[in-house]
Amino acid sequence: MSSTSNPSTQHTSTIGAIGAPSRRNTELALLVFAVVIPVFAYANVGLALDDQVPAGLLSYGLGLGLMAGLGHLAVRKFAPYADPLLLPLATLLNGLGLVAIWRLDQSERLQASRTFVEAAPRQLMYSAIGVAFFVAVLFFLKDHRVLQRYTYISMAGALVLLLLPLVPGIGHNVFGARIWIKIPGLGTLQPGEFAKIVLAVFFAGYLMVKRDALALASRRFMGLYLPRGRDLGPIIVVWIISILILVFETDLGTSLLFFGMFVIMLYVATERTSWIVFGLLMSAAGAVGVASFEPHIQTRVQAWLDPMREFELSRAGVQDGIVHSEQAMQALWAFGSGGTLGSGWGQGHSDLIGFAANSDFILATFGEELGLAGVMALLLLYALIVERGVRTALAARDPFGKLLAIGLSGAFALQVFVVAGGVMGLIPLTGMTMPFLAYGGSSVIANWALIGILLRISDTARRPAPAPVSNPDAEMTQVVRP
Amino acid sequence: MSELTLTVMRLGFLAVLWLFVIVAVQVIRSDLFGTRVTQRGSRREAGRQQAARQAPPQQRQQSSGGRRGRNTPTKLVVTEGTLTGTTVALQGQTITLGRAHDSTIVLDDDYASSRHARIYPDRDGQWIVEDLGSTNGTYLDRTRLTTPTPISLGAPIRIGKTVIELRK
Numbered sequence: 001m002s003s004t005s006n007p008s009t010q011h012t013s014t015i016g017a018i019g020a021p022s023r024r025n026t027e028l029a030l031l032v033f034a035v036v037i038p039v040f041a042y043a044n045v046g047l048a049l050d051d052q053v054p055a056g057l058l059s060y061g062l063g064l065g066l067m068a069g070l071g072h073l074a075v076r077k078f079a080p081y082a083d084p085l086l087l088p089l090a091t092l093l094n095g096l097g098l099v100a101i102w103r104l105d106q107s108e109r110l111q112a113s114r115t116f117v118e119a120a121p122r123q124l125m126y127s128a129i130g131v132a133f134f135v136a137v138l139f140f141l142k143d144h145r146v147l148q149r150y151t152y153i154s155m156a157g158a159l160v161l162l163l164l165p166l167v168p169g170i171g172h173n174v175f176g177a178r179i180w181i182k183i184p185g186l187g188t189l190q191p192g193e194f195a196k197i198v199l200a201v202f203f204a205g206y207l208m209v210k211r212d213a214l215a216l217a218s219r220r221f222m223g224l225y226l227p228r229g230r231d232l233g234p235i236i237v238v239w240i241i242s243i244l245i246l247v248f249e250t251d252l253g254t255s256l257l258f259f260g261m262f263v264i265m266l267y268v269a270t271e272r273t274s275w276i277v278f279g280l281l282m283s284a285a286g287a288v289g290v291a292s293f294e295p296h297i298q299t300r301v302q303a304w305l306d307p308m309r310e311f312e313l314s315r316a317g318v319q320d321g322i323v324h325s326e327q328a329m330q331a332l333w334a335f336g337s338g339g340t341l342g343s344g345w346g347q348g349h350s351d352l353i354g355f356a357a358n359s360d361f362i363l364a365t366f367g368e369e370l371g372l373a374g375v376m377a378l379l380l381l382y383a384l385i386v387e388r389g390v391r392t393a394l395a396a397r398d399p400f401g402k403l404l405a406i407g408l409s410g411a412f413a414l415q416v417f418v419v420a421g422g423v424m425g426l427i428p429l430t431g432m433t434m435p436f437l438a439y440g441g442s443s444v445i446a447n448w449a450l451i452g453i454l455l456r457i458s459d460t461a462r463r464p465a466p467a468p469v470s471n472p473d474a475e476m477t478q479v480v481r482p
Numbered sequence: 483m484s485e486l487t488l489t490v491m492r493l494g495f496l497a498v499l500w501l502f503v504i505v506a507v508q509v510i511r512s513d514l515f516g517t518r519v520t521q522r523g524s525r526r527e528a529g530r531q532q533a534a535r536q537a538p539p540q541q542r543q544q545s546s547g548g549r550r551g552r553n554t555p556t557k558l559v560v561t562e563g564t565l566t567g568t569t570v571a572l573q574g575q576t577i578t579l580g581r582a583h584d585s586t587i588v589l590d591d592d593y594a595s596s597r598h599a600r601i602y603p604d605r606d607g608q609w610i611v612e613d614l615g616s617t618n619g620t621y622l623d624r625t626r627l628t629t630p631t632p633i634s635l636g637a638p639i640r641i642g643k644t645v646i647e648l649r650k
Contacts, residue, residue, distance in 0.1 A: 034502065037502060040494075044491050047488070084509060085509055143583070145583040345492070373500070374496055377499045391510075397568055397570070399564060399588065399590040
């Protein structure tokens with residue numbers, strides 16, 4: 001966009017990027033790199049723990065390589081002009097997550113616990129299913145604009161997905177958060193992760209139609225454009241839904257994610273800062289209001305304000321009806337003992353966190369074993385995924401694709417912020433998973449599907465127009481020039 | 483495993499991880515700095531290659547000398563409306579505008595028809611805008627189009643709330 005405002009220069013803007021190279025070979029080279037790094041990490045863990053290269057190295061490397069290769073071939077076949085960075089970034093994060101999960105599997109402390117299961121093989125299977133979803137999205141979704149037809153069906157679908165955990169019988173309460181459903185014979189599923197994508201489709205379709213009403217009909221008051229009362233309807237409905245999620249599923253993360261995603265998309269669609277102000281005020285009011293009577297949220301806030309006190313209460317075994325948790329403090333210690341360069345793979349003690357060390361708190365393992373330098377690199381990898389998503393939105397030539405890409409990458413960014421901020425003690429801890437890194441099937445599958453949709457939009461945006469057809473009118477008609 | 487080896491591996495891993503980040507940023511360098519400076523010589527050469535590949539009109543236009551070559555638009559820019567800032571490179575293809583999902587530029591505008599207008603090069607490489615029987619019309623500057631009309635550089639083409647123009 002920078003050069004378009006300055007037509008006098010000889011620069012060529014590359015936003016529409018028609019005729020851009022497909023860059024599939026760049027993607028392949030980066031993918032090889034993205035597979036080699038986790039394999040290196042895997043060998044490193046083995047050498048640090050048992051003084052030998054782990055026996056599973058070959059099968060692990062082959063598994064990851066096969067997934068990456070299949071993903072790459074699918075992109076080459078079905079989305080040849082898609083962004084070259086998204087797939088390698090996702091592969092690298094997924095691979096590093098697998099290594100960290102496998103490393104925690106090796107911990108004797110965790111193996112001694114009652115609930116121990118070998119998580120790494122399962123996560124590898126979930127990742128494979130995720131890549132299969134990714135390929136399926138590229139194969140079946142030939143044009144993202146098809147999704148626009150399903151605007152209101154998506155709304156209904158998202159509501160059903162969000163409400164499923166509340167249905168007695170299939171809803172499944174794990175440690176205070178009611179966000180899982182149990183499918184007999186298949187295991188548990190976290191429908192909120194999928195609702196994220198479906199809801200983005202609804203918001204994009206809805207805002208594309210309604211944005212003029214939301215943007216233009218407004219009164220100016222104290223430097224802010226106040227929307228009309230009747231235009232406030234949708235934001236209030238989404239707000240109420242996210243508050244209901246908070247109350248009935250006691251899941252702060254999901255509720256923040258949905259409301260935040262809506263506010264981001266609303267802002268992008270209308271260019272009105274007032275929506276951001278409204279959104280922040282409403283989410284603050286909602287969070288404070290619910291926290292005042294919901295004990296599960298109160299515990300989280302307590303653990304955030306004074307993690308050391310929670311740790312001591314938990315150690316002392318105080319039984320006052322509230323579950324005290326040592327984990328928030330332990331995560332902070334893990335980050336602290338990692339320092340700048342970390343202790344090295346396999347040499348940290350983040351397994352002390354115990355339960356959820358490989359899911360909600362996986363970032364603490366990275367913080368301890370790779371240090372600040374490693375965590376910064378990870379956050380940059382996430383930032384690059386978000387940047388590619390926003391870039392895709394800029395390059396898209398249809399409003400629906402723009403909004404969908406912004407919504408998906410905004411949700412991704414919010415999720416990373418909410419999880420990383422929670423583990424690092426910046427905001428109260430929420431029960432969400434770090435995309436691609438953390439152990440959890442629903443999360444990894446949903447995020448691969450999300451990357452698939454982003455690739456589809458970027459393919460449509462960067463694809464060169466079909467070869468010029470000679471225009472019959474131009475041949476026949478004599479154009480008289482002035 | 484000796485302490486030294488592990489330290490080397492630890493630092494080596496961080497170095498490799500950061501190398502990946504730097505390589506990834508290199509790949510999107512062109513995005514970060516926004517523009518690509520094209521030397522005039524190389525651009526003409528690129529144009530010649532393209533002309534050889536594609537259409538005779540452009541070949542003639544290239545051979546007809548420097549003056550026309552300099553005034554040939556290379557991109558179409560949306561300057562007003564919801565898609566402001568969107569650019570489409572002009573490479574001899576027909577550009578369709580309208581609300582239909584398969585248009586090159588999809589307009590989100592109550593005043594646009596589904597197949598509103600198209601922009602294409604004629605045999606001499608002159609870009610032409612043609613209204614495709616739209617309800618509310620296509621305007622070049624202030625005049626409503628009735629026939630296919632050649633576009634000059636920088637002349638605003640208005641469709642509903644969207645304004646586009648051709649630029650070098």
